[in-house]
Amino acid sequence: MNSFKRHMWLVLIAYCIVGLIYPPIGIVAVACMLAPVVTGPFMGRKWCNSFCPRGSFNDVMLKRVTLNKGIPRLFKATAFKVIFLIVLMSLFAMQLTLAWGDWGAVGLVFVRMVLITTVIDIMLGIYYHQRTWCAFCPMGTMGGWAFKLKNRIKRRLQGRESLATMLRKEG
Numbered sequence: 228m229n230s231f232k233r234h235m236w237l238v239l240i241a242y243c244i245v246g247l248i249y250p251p252i253g254i255v256a257v258a259c260m261l262a263p264v265v266t267g268p269f270m271g272r273k274w275c276n277s278f279c280p281r282g283s284f285n286d287v288m289l290k291r292v293t294l295n296k297g298i299p300r301l302f303k304a305t306a307f308k309v310i311f312l313i314v315l316m317s318l319f320a321m322q323l324t325l326a327w328g329d330w331g332a333v334g335l336v337f338v339r340m341v342l343i344t345t346v347i348d349i350m351l352g353i354y355y356h357q358r359t360w361c362a363f364c365p366m367g368t369m370g371g372w373a374f375k376l377k378n379r380i381k382r383r384l385q386g387r388e389s390l391a392t393m394l395r396k397e398g
């Protein structure tokens with residue numbers, strides 16, 4: 228375990244405490260939300276494995292207390308991931324729309340979401356497996372899709388390139 232991963236969980240705890248005291252700071256969560264999606268095409272799940280504060284919290288703290296029953300298959304199913312992503316993002320977008328224009332209220336939307344998802348993460352992590360949340364985390368899911376999409380495009384381009392080279396040689 229690298230030193231980033233050993234300590235990044237402190238960022239999650241600090242965020243929750245400071246976010247409750249000073250809600251506008253909650254907006255910084257945008258960085259952590261976008262990171263797995265933006266880095267996904269280039270680094271795959273590197274963000275999740277090494278830098279994500281919640282991933283670190285799961286692997287450093289929850290790992291010590293989990294009953295380790297394994298992640299239920301339901302949480303790994305694509306349909307479940309898609310439905311959860313749509314529901315969570317819709318609720319999030321609705322709250323953001325209502326809060327828009329007031330930075331304190333906008334920050335509080337982020338803080339509330341992080342707190343609620345952290346409680347879900349802890350409950351599932353203790354009962355099933357420390358990384359249960361990560362099996363269907365919307366941001367991790369989108370990062371994984373971005374990585375797969377990039378690979379698919381790359382393979383297609385390579386296929387076209389080798390076909391063109393072959394045709395050139397034959398012609």
Ligand code: SF4
Nearest residue numbers: 275279282361364367
């Ligand atoms: S799946 Fe989500 S919570 Fe888990 S490490 Fe990746 S971004 Fe973080």
